[in-house]
Amino acid sequence: MKRILYTAIFATVALTGCKKYLDQSPDQRSELTSPEYVSQLLVSAYPQAAHMVFTESISDNSDDKGAGEIGVENHDPYFFQDIQTQSDDTPDNYWRACYKAIAATNIALEAINKAPDQEKYTAQKGEALVARAYSHFMLVSIFSKTYDPATASSDPGVPYVTEPEKEVIKQYDRSTVANVYKMIEEDLTTGLPLLQNQYKSPKYHFTTAAAHAFAARFYLFKKEYQKVIDHANEVFPGTTIQTNLRPVNSTYRSIVDAETRGQLNNQASLSANLLLAEQYSLYGYYNIYARYRYGPSNNIMNQTVRAANVSGGRWSWLNMAVQYSADDPFLLKYATRMKYAGLNANYGDPYCITPLLTTDELLFNRAEANVMLGRYSEAITDLNIFLSQNIESYTSARNITEAKVKTFYTTTVDGSPVVPTTEEALIKTILDFKRTAFLHEGLRWFDILRHKLTVVHNTRDGQVMELKPDDLRRVFQLPKEVLGAGLELNPR
Numbered sequence: 001m002k003r004i005l006y007t008a009i010f011a012t013v014a015l016t017g018c019k020k021y022l023d024q025s026p027d028q029r030s031e032l033t034s035p036e037y038v039s040q041l042l043v044s045a046y047p048q049a050a051h052m053v054f055t056e057s058i059s060d061n062s063d064d065k066g067a068g069e070i071g072v073e074n075h076d077p078y079f080f081q082d083i084q085t086q087s088d089d090t091p092d093n094y095w096r097a098c099y100k101a102i103a104a105t106n107i108a109l110e111a112i113n114k115a116p117d118q119e120k121y122t123a124q125k126g127e128a129l130v131a132r133a134y135s136h137f138m139l140v141s142i143f144s145k146t147y148d149p150a151t152a153s154s155d156p157g158v159p160y161v162t163e164p165e166k167e168v169i170k171q172y173d174r175s176t177v178a179n180v181y182k183m184i185e186e187d188l189t190t191g192l193p194l195l196q197n198q199y200k201s202p203k204y205h206f207t208t209a210a211a212h213a214f215a216a217r218f219y220l221f222k223k224e225y226q227k228v229i230d231h232a233n234e235v236f237p238g239t240t241i242q243t244n245l246r247p248v249n250s251t252y253r254s255i256v257d258a259e260t261r262g263q264l265n266n267q268a269s270l271s272a273n274l275l276l277a278e279q280y281s282l283y284g285y286y287n288i289y290a291r292y293r294y295g296p297s298n299n300i301m302n303q304t305v306r307a308a309n310v311s312g313g314r315w316s317w318l319n320m321a322v323q324y325s326a327d328d329p330f331l332l333k334y335a336t337r338m339k340y341a342g343l344n345a346n347y348g349d350p351y352c353i354t355p356l357l358t359t360d361e362l363l364f365n366r367a368e369a370n371v372m373l374g375r376y377s378e379a380i381t382d383l384n385i386f387l388s389q390n391i392e393s394y395t396s397a398r399n400i401t402e403a404k405v406k407t408f409y410t411t412t413v414d415g416s417p418v419v420p421t422t423e424e425a426l427i428k429t430i431l432d433f434k435r436t437a438f439l440h441e442g443l444r445w446f447d448i449l450r451h452k453l454t455v456v457h458n459t460r461d462g463q464v465m466e467l468k469p470d471d472l473r474r475v476f477q478l479p480k481e482v483l484g485a486g487l488e489l490n491p492r
Helices: 035-044 052-058 072-078 091-114 116-143 177-194 208-222 225-235 238-245 248-254 258-264 283-289 298-303 314-320 357-371 376-390 402-408 422-437 444-450 480-485
Strands: 004-006 010-013 271-282 322-323 329-331 338-340 348-359 411-413 417-418 454-460 464-467
Touching: 004 376, 035 091, 035 116, 035 444, 052 072, 052 283, 091 116, 116 177, 177 208, 177 357, 208 225, 208 348, 225 357, 238 283, 238 357, 238 376, 248 314, 248 322, 248 376, 314 322, 314 329, 348 357, 357 376, 357 422, 376 422, 402 422, 402 454, 422 444
Parallel strands: none
Antiparallel strands: 004 010, 271 348, 322 329, 338 348, 411 417, 454 464
């Protein structure tokens, strides 16, 4: 018997149903009496809600197309407004999904700590700790200010929950971003060495490779750049990452059928996908991510997929581009998926298979870390590896150099050229490449936060809205219910 407790902070699955029932339980998994049962619980240790709708809508990947599907999850972030609903694809729903995933990890860890033979649960403990770190990291990245060593010790964080919820309305505190990062790092560094990669469906769990990729992302946010490189190299040493990137130049281009292309990007068989999650979301439902009114217009496509880039070549992603209507261009990255209510039902819940960690992001993270450490040649090597898989008819003539990136990003002010430093030019290159590669995937927002970029949104009636680096609305609002648990909302 599963008892579901919805507290002021999150919904948690309690596997300790009523005593009378457990006394005669036909399903011993409710008692978590073996490593296998704990592993089954950890299937729920990953957020089953998506952030792509609201993080894409608030970013500079969105434009007012004048018409299309309008939902608050798409409209309100575009207008830099708090979303006043708890439906799918909203920040509130993502908050609850993360804490529900955290609850599963805490129940698993409690069972492990009570087991008489804890050494048999090493792999499960590792997965639970790394998964707990991941969900907390995503929460603090969305609902708190981005990590800044100068202010992290005073910026409000999110509750770091380390034990199962056993009170109806438990009181919590937000602590600080610095403390949340400290606890994430403790869970990550403790759990990673325990992983054993013994999964039936490894792409849906934290393997050692996925955990190192997550660590590389975490340390990039934390600005500990050598650790980014160290963890990235643990996944794919040297240039071996090249054959494990998304095969845009080859496999993607060879597929004609749109539905197959949409599914390919999220396949477990794709080596570029290091961690996948099944997330309840309308995002891929009959291409709604293309049909939203506020999203990539032809203008956005002209800034990304169709834009000139420093290589001088043409992005192969153009072969994945589809025009839904006159101003509804999109890339084939998601496909309609449904979980039907029964064998003969014609209704159910839409969901997405979402890549949470990929080798392409890992490559960019390593490149950026090398730039920040002044290792420009290493960064350029990584960026050329990316070009080899993403530029149509690629040859080494398309490779970038320090001189090429500085020339490409030179601007003119009052008639005089302004030449960027090598660091500035390479960072711009990385951000532009990433913006194109991860269009629709919600990752652009985190680069906007880390690099303190201003977002400008326009409307068809002439309204211009700016979201500057110091704007309080760059931090998504917590669900209002948390007030009952003693938490303060983000200032506005």
